[in-house]
Each structure stands twice: as C-alpha cells, then as structure tokens.
Amino acid sequence: MSTRTAPHIRPEHVPGVPLDEIAALSGAAVVGPAGADPAVTGVTLASGQVRPGDLYVGMPGLHTHGARYAAEARERGAVAVLTDAAGRDLVAASAARSLPLLVVDRPREVLGAVAARVYGTNVDPLPVLGVTGTNGKTSTMYFCEALLNHAGVRTGLSTTVERHVGDRVLGSALTTPEASELHALIASMREMGARVLLVEVSAQAVDRHRIDGVRFDTVGFTNLSPEHLDEYGDMEHYFAAKRALFTPAHARRAVVSLASEWGRRLAAECPLPVTTLGETADADWRLVDQHDTADGSTAMLVGPAGQRWPIALSVPGVHMDLNAALAAVMLAESGVLAEDAIRAGLEAHVLADVYLPGRLERVSGDTGPTFFVDYAHTEDALERTLAAVRKQARGRIILILGADGGRDPYKRPAMGRIASELSDVLVVNDINPRFEDPDAIRAVLVAAAREAEHPAEVHDVGDPSQAIRRAIRLARDEDTIIVCGPGDEDYHEVRGNKLPYSSRGAAREALLEAGFPPNHSPRGGQEPARGVVLPRLEETTASDRGATRGARA
Numbered sequence: 001m002s003t004r005t006a007p008h009i010r011p012e013h014v015p016g017v018p019l020d021e022i023a024a025l026s027g028a029a030v031v032g033p034a035g036a037d038p039a040v041t042g043v044t045l046a047s048g049q050v051r052p053g054d055l056y057v058g059m060p061g062l063h064t065h066g067a068r069y070a071a072e073a074r075e076r077g078a079v080a081v082l083t084d085a086a087g088r089d090l091v092a093a094s095a096a097r098s099l100p101l102l103v104v105d106r107p108r109e110v111l112g113a114v115a116a117r118v119y120g121t122n123v124d125p126l127p128v129l130g131v132t133g134t135n136g137k138t139s140t141m142y143f144c145e146a147l148l149n150h151a152g153v154r155t156g157l158s159t160t161v162e163r164h165v166g167d168r169v170l171g172s173a174l175t176t177p178e179a180s181e182l183h184a185l186i187a188s189m190r191e192m193g194a195r196v197l198l199v200e201v202s203a204q205a206v207d208r209h210r211i212d213g214v215r216f217d218t219v220g221f222t223n224l225s226p227e228h229l230d231e232y233g234d235m236e237h238y239f240a241a242k243r244a245l246f247t248p249a250h251a252r253r254a255v256v257s258l259a260s261e262w263g264r265r266l267a268a269e270c271p272l273p274v275t276t277l278g279e280t281a282d283a284d285w286r287l288v289d290q291h292d293t294a295d296g297s298t299a300m301l302v303g304p305a306g307q308r309w310p311i312a313l314s315v316p317g318v319h320m321d322l323n324a325a326l327a328a329v330m331l332a333e334s335g336v337l338a339e340d341a342i343r344a345g346l347e348a349h350v351l352a353d354v355y356l357p358g359r360l361e362r363v364s365g366d367t368g369p370t371f372f373v374d375y376a377h378t379e380d381a382l383e384r385t386l387a388a389v390r391k392q393a394r395g396r397i398i399l400i401l402g403a404d405g406g407r408d409p410y411k412r413p414a415m416g417r418i419a420s421e422l423s424d425v426l427v428v429n430d431i432n433p434r435f436e437d438p439d440a441i442r443a444v445l446v447a448a449a450r451e452a453e454h455p456a457e458v459h460d461v462g463d464p465s466q467a468i469r470r471a472i473r474l475a476r477d478e479d480t481i482i483v484c485g486p487g488d489e490d491y492h493e494v495r496g497n498k499l500p501y502s503s504r505g506a507a508r509e510a511l512l513e514a515g516f517p518p519n520h521s522p523r524g525g526q527e528p529a530r531g532v533v534l535p536r537l538e539e540t541t542a543s544d545r546g547a548t549r550g551a552r553a
C-alpha cells in the first residue's frame with residue numbers, strides 16, 4: 001500500500017546549469033563575487049526546502065520578503081540568490097551577502113523559465129493535461145488517471161488532495177504547486193516513467209505564474225460559480241484569471257463544459273481550438289440518459305462522430321458524470337489515448353472503481369444511517385451534491401455544514417440558505433475558523449438557514465466531532481447524513497495552528513461508538529486524529545492574526 005509523504009520531491013539526476021546561463025535567461029543583473037559561476041542543481045523559493053547546489057529565490061510575499069531568509073538558505077547549501085531590488089538590500093545586510101546575487105524586477109515572472117531550465121522540463125516535454133474551473137477539477141483529473149492507467153499508460157498526477165508520482169503518494173499544500181516545485185515534480189515524474197502528466201490548475205496558479213514554463217497539450221474547463229471573490233473582486237475578474245489559461249501561451253487546445261454560462265462564454269471567446277461538452281444539443285459531445293442508481297450513476301456520452309461511450313460511476317450526480325465525460329473527451333481530443341482504449345476503459349467500468357478522497361465518499365457500513373463526507377464548499381457544489389443525494393435518499397437528509405474562516409465571507413448566507421432548503425436537518429459546525437470568531441461564522445449560517453423559504457430543522461453545534469455525534473443521534477436508519485466542507489482535509493485550522501482532524505476519521509469513530517461499524521477504509525486505517533480541542537479566540541495575540549492562509553479558499 002502506498003504511503004503519504006511530504007509534498008516536496010526533487011528529481012535524482014540534475015546535471016547542473018551555470019549561474020551565468022540562468023542570469024542570461026532571466027535577464028538578471030549579477031551582483032556579487034567576480035568570477036563566481038557555480039552550477040545550479042535545484043531551485044526553490046522556500047528557505048526550509050533548500051538543498052546544496054540550489055538557487056534560492058527570495059520572493060516578496062504578502063507577509064514577508066523571502067530575501068530575509070537568504071542566510072538560512074546559504075546555511076542549507078544555496079549557491080546563489082535570485083531576488084528583487086528590495087531583496088538585494090536585505091541580502092546585503094545578511095550573512096548571505098557572500099553569495100552571488102541575481103536581481104530582477106519581478107522574480108515570480110522568471111521562476112518558471114529558470115526552474116524549467118534547471119530541471120530540464122523544457123526539453124522534449126511530456127504531454128500535460130490541465131483542468132480548471134470552480135468545482136470538479138480534482139475529480140476530473142482522477143478520472144483521466146484511471147482511464148490512462150487502465151490502458152497501461154503511466155501517469156503523474158497533481159491535485160488539491162495529493163500528488164501521485166509513480167506509486168508514491170505525496171501530500172499537497174497548494175492546489176497547484178509554485179513553479180519551482182511544479183517543475184521538480186514534473187522532472188521526478190518523468191524519471192519515474194510517467195508518460196502523461198495531469199495537473200489541476202487554480203486561478204491563483206495562472207495569475208501567480210505557478211504554471212509558467214509548462215505548455216499544456218489540452219486544458220479543460222469544468223464550470224464557474226462564486227468563489228475567491230474576496231481576492232478577485234467580482235466574477236468578471238475571477239473568470240478572466242481562469243480564461244488566461246486558455247491562450248496559446250499556455251495550451252494548444254481546449255475542452256470546455258457548457259454546464260455553466262461562463263463555459264459558453266469561454267467557448268466563444270477562447271483563441272484555441274475548442275471542443276464543447278454538455279447536456280444540450282449544441283455541445284460537440286453530449287451527456288445523455290443520466291441516471292442516479294442505488295450505488296452511483298450512469299450516463300451515455302455521445303460524440304460528434306457517433307461515438308457512444310457508457311459512463312458508470314460509484315458516486316451519484318450529473319455533475320460527477322460531467323466530470324467523467326470531461327476526462328474522457330480531454331483524453332480523446334489530446335490524442336494521448338486512442339479512442340478504442342478510452343471506450344474499452346469506460347465499458348469495463350473502470351471509473352466506478354475510482355476512489356475520490358472526500359468527494360461524496362461513503363464511510364458508513366451496512367447498518368445504521370448512510371454517511372457521506374464531501375468537499376462542497378460553494379453554493380453550486382452544495383446544490384448539485386444535495387440534489388444528487390436527495391435522489392438516492394430513502395429517508396431524511398441530515399447535513400452537517402460549516403464555512404471556512406478567513407476567506408469568502410460573502411458565500412456564507414447563500415450557503416446557509418441553500419443548505420437549509422435542500423436538507424431536512426441542518427447541523428451547523430465549525431470548519432477552519434482561522435483568525436475569525438467561529439461563533440460569528442456559525443451565526444451567519446444559522447440566520448440564513450432560518451430565513452430560507454422551506455427551512456430545515458437547524459442545530460447549532462460548534463465542535464465538528466460533536467456535530468457528527470449529534471447528527472448520528474438524530475438519525476434514523478433510513479436517513480442519510482452528509483458532512484459538507486472538509487472533504488479529505490486532515491486538519492482543522494485555528495489561529496495559525498493546523499490541528500490534526502479528519503471528518504472521515506471522526507465519522508468512522510462516531511459511527512462505531514453508536515454501534516454502526518463503518519465500511520472498510522480505502523485509506524487503510526491511516527486516519528489522522530479525530531477530535532479537536534479548540535483554543536479560545538482571546539488566547540491569540542494580535543500579531544498572530546492574519547499570519548496564515550490555507551491553500552483552499
């Protein structure tokens with residue numbers, strides 16, 4: 001069985017690139033000891049990740065300037081520093097001043113090209129497929145991986161949940177790694193025999209240059225709905241960030257789902273060759289005959305040349321069938337897998353065996369209420385997921401819901417309202433309050449839930465593991481309980497501390513306690529700790545606040 005390791009990985013064979021060549025490539029002015037031209041064998045922007053032979057990139061950030069950590073980088077073996085003008089002064093005043101220094105206006109903008117050169121990913125690149133959109137990216141990439149692997153094609157995968165490199169499973173901190181990490185990952189994947197790479201792309205990755213130096217063969221678009229608006233301001237800017245992926249600088253061709261109006265607009269505006277996918281007659285590839293079944297869902301994918309490819313999943317919901325269809329069409333359009341091989345995989349129902357960690361993942365066994373853990377943290381995801389669960393539910397839906405602190409507060413009223421409309425019992429709990437008052441976050445959800453047109457019975461329980469216990473106590477055998485929000489996350493973030501917590505682990509423990517043995521865990525029992533003790537808000541100092549942002553928004 002595979003084990004999870006830290007997210008950082010480096011290729012084993014890096015010949016080394018002369019620093020002068022990196023300076024020329026990045027257009028940097030070289031400051032520092034004359035004649036020093038060390039060979040660079042790695043690149044990183046995290047001082048704690050520096051290895052001997054690295055170029056340390058001291059980047060300005062929201063909280064600090066990376067150049068402040070140049071001395072630590074030198075101690076760890078960095079052979080040079082790349083930074084901006086402000087960083088030059090910081091390095092000059094530090095113990096790292098003896099290192100050769102490369103100065104550019106905006107280090108982030110050259111990081112991708114530099115990392116590609118150092119790790120050799122710019123030479124004979126492997127085909128890379130990428131997917132973006134508000135919801136469904138991770139699921140789509142897992143479906144691509146399953147179809148390719150079924151046909152014997154070795155893959156490398158990078159998602160919010162984890163990265164797969166051969167048989168190794170790495171944890172992930174960001175949905176899309178920083179450019180230096182991404183190129184190291186790609187080079188490692190190639191060393192381990194991957195022939196196709198699958199990369200989930202966030203909006204932040206596009207506008208923060210994390211995917212620079214990677215040219216995607218095919219990029220897919222799932223959908224767009226309100227998220228990250230505290231960062232982008234409005235939907236138009238959020239859309240623009242995603243749309244930038246669909247340009248010749250980043251990709252050769254596109255597959256766009258028409259599931260949201262933004263997909264239609266993208267298909268119309270996209271300068272790349274576009275293939276569309278959807279449930280309507282105007283789509284090139286159409287999803288028809290969608291049905292939710294007792295143990296998942298089925299549909300038929302009809303292609304422009306008369307292809308009829310059956311989709312069968314172990315999760316319900318047309319949204320998940322659309323993710324699977326997007327995966328199949330991306331593989332077909334990119335040509336990385338022959339159509340016969342895609343159809344054979346679909347006919348063999350390989351997608352029904354895909355394990356989607358924390359995405360409508362069932363944790364209950366054969367007795368007691370049905371229990372799912374899901375990652376829905378937008379209004380759209382909640383609506384689609386609850387609609388799918390409703391079709392299968394024999395009894396009531398008991399929904400456990402929270403909203404992340406420190407991000408997207410505008411989402412909360414809509415989430416509270418829709419949750420209340422679409423469930424029978426709503427238990428409101430805390431999810432990653434970060435530096436916010438968790439009681440205040442819940443109060444918004446509860447108020448919106450009570451104002452819904454057809455409100456659910458609302459319970460306000462802060463502690464997430466107690467909320468799960470409350471839901472199980474309230475449930476009858478025929479009811480369905482679903483925790484929406486935390487998905488596969490293995491922490492609960494409070495004021496800069498990531499406390500080990502898994503809602504899946506907590507659910508398993510509470511089900512067992514209530515006399516309902518949970519199902520067999522695909523994680524093989526490697527659940528992080530379950531209950532959490534929440535420190536009190538007033539215990540934090542002012543300087544703590546705003547010190548941490550998690551990956552997900």
Ligand SMILES: CC(=O)N[C@H]1[C@@H](OP(=O)(O)OP(=O)(O)OC[C@H]2O[C@@H](n3ccc(=O)[nH]c3=O)[C@H](O)[C@@H]2O)O[C@H](CO)[C@@H](O)[C@@H]1O[C@H](C)C(=O)N[C@@H](C)C(=O)N[C@H](CCC(=O)O)C(=O)O
Pocket residue numbers: 045046047048058059060061062063064065066067069160173174175176177178202203204205208549550551552553
């Ligand atoms: C807003 C944003 O993108 N922030 C990213 C940014 O953090 P920052 O600007 O605050 O960095 P900083 O803490 O000021 O540090 C500045 C520099 O000093 C370096 N440093 C700092 C301290 C130290 O001891 N040593 C050191 O080297 C840092 O590596 C960094 O290069 O650079 C950090 C290092 O790479 C990232 O971890 C961090 O992502 C944070 C965690 C984040 O929340 N990002 C979100 C917005 C994000 O990108 N989300 C999308 C997903 C969305 C989705 O799926 O829906 C994603 O792709 O994950």
Ligand SMILES: Nc1ncnc2c1ncn2[C@@H]1O[C@H](COP(=O)(O)OP(=O)(O)OP(=O)(O)O)[C@@H](O)[C@H]1O
Pocket residue numbers: 133134135136137138139140160161175200222223319320322323358359360374375376377380381382384385487552
């Ligand atoms: N096509 C879709 N449309 C709407 N909601 C979806 C869709 N696919 C999945 N979801 C919902 O979104 C949740 C997250 O799914 P998934 O991880 O595949 O998306 P994601 O885009 O990778 O999300 P994130 O970037 O936040 O990790 C699921 O648990 C489900 O509730």
